Each structure stands twice: as C-alpha cells, then as structure tokens.
Amino acid sequence: xxxxxxCCCGACEEGETATFDNAISLDSRRTFGALVASKYHxxxxxxxxxxxxxxxxxAYWEITLEGEAKSPSxxxxxxxxxxxxxxxxxxxxxxxxxxxxxxxxxxxxxxxIGVALNQSDFPVTLRFFLNGKLCNELMGPSTESTPVVAxxxxxxxxxxxxxxxxxxxxxxxxxxxLIKSRSII
Numbered sequence: 001x002x003x004x005x006x007c008c009c010g011a012c013e014e015g016e017t018a019t020f021d022n023a024i025s026l027d028s029r030r031t032f033g034a035l036v037a038s039k040y041h042x043x044x045x046x047x048x049x050x051x052x053x054x055x056x057x058x059a060y061w062e063i064t065l066e067g068e069a070k071s072p073s074x075x076x077x078x079x080x081x082x083x084x085x086x087x088x089x090x091x092x093x094x095x096x097x098x099x100x101x102x103x104x105x106x107x108x109x110x111x112x113i114g115v116a117l118n119q120s121d122f123p124v125t126l127r128f129f130l131n132g133k134l135c136n137e138l139m140g141p142s143t144e145s146t147p148v149v150a151x152x153x154x155x156x157x158x159x160x161x162x163x164x165x166x167x168x169x170x171x172x173x174x175x176x177x178l179i180k181s182r183s184i185i
Contacts, residue, residue, distance in 0.1 A: 064161070067155070083095050
C-alpha cells in the first residue's frame with residue numbers, strides 16, 4: 001500500500017509510472033481579452049499568466065511565434081501579484097516586459113524570444129533574446145514575479161516553453177527552465 005502512495009516519489013510498483021508533471025504551463029483560467037490559451041500555446045489578443053510565479057534564482061523560458069501573422073505584436077515578461085489582468089504592461093510598477101516594437105526588427109514566424117530572469121542579485125534583471133541574441137535588458141521587480149504573455153492582435157499565436165522540452169536556443173549559463181512548486185504535505 002505504501003508503495004502505491006509513494007508512486008509520485010519514484011517508488012512505483014511494477015507497471016506503474018510516476019504521476020506528476022514537472023512542467024510549468026500557461027494558466028487558461030488567468031486570461032484577459034479574446035486570448036485563447038492551452039498549456040503551451042496562446043492565440044488572439046489578450047493576456048495570459050503562467051500557472052505559478054518564478055521560484056528559483058535564475059530562470060529562462062522561450063516564446064516562439066507561430067503562424068503567418070501580418071503584423072505580429074506581443075509583449076513578454078513578468079508581472080507582480082499587484083498586476084490586474086488587462087492592465088497596460090510595462091509600467092515598471094506591476095509589470096516588466098519587452099514589447100515586440102522594441103525588438104531590432106519585426107517578428108516573423110519561427111522567431112524565438114528568450115526571457116532570462118535573474119533574482120539572485122540585486123537589482124533583479126530581465127534579459128530578452130531574439131533568436132539567441134541579447135536585444136534588451138531591464139531592471140526587474142523586487143517582488144514575486146509571474147511570467148506573462150500578451151498578444152496585441154487577433155492573428156498572433158505563440159508557443160511557450162517554460163522548460164517542458166529542450167529549448168530551441170541556448171539558455172544563458174546558470175539558467176534553467178521554471179521549477180514547479182510542490183507541496184510535501
């Protein structure tokens with residue numbers, strides 16, 4: 001009986017597999033606007049949050065532009081617990097983001113925006129990469145941070161990878177995918 005209770009900890013009986021999923025995903029219950037979100041994809045205009053805040057000192061995740069949007073427009077970064085979904089992003093009080101208009105060139109299908117959050121030093125920093133090349137850096141929040149994706153046009157769609165699969169670009173040294181929180185009780 002104890003082995004069955006501990007299956008999620010690696011003590012599975014023969015033929016059983018571990019029952020938990022370590023991957024962070026988008027939270028389809030925390031969206032705004034016409035945005036439609038599944039675990040790892042978002043489409044249409046609006047905002048969506050990750051299912052939890054960033055727990056580790058250094059985290060990296062990627063957003064890949066999908067489809068053939070005429071003029072894709074988006075924002076990626078983090079928000080504090082005080083952020084209200086739908087509120088303008090990038091105000092420096094409750095959200096810290098990169099707007100696609102700040103990139104060195106317009107986005108096209110297949111482009112990958114990498115986000116590196118460093119909470120191990122003060123001030124907290126957010127670094128943004130376009131296809132593996134550093135393109136922007138912001139002073140980030142000194143509070144709990146939750147990843148956010150905002151799509152500004154209905155024809156924009158993205159895939160989000162918080163570390164569930166291998167990253168398409170190299171994460172900066174010392175950074176890894178988001179770690180899912182676990183209750184040990």
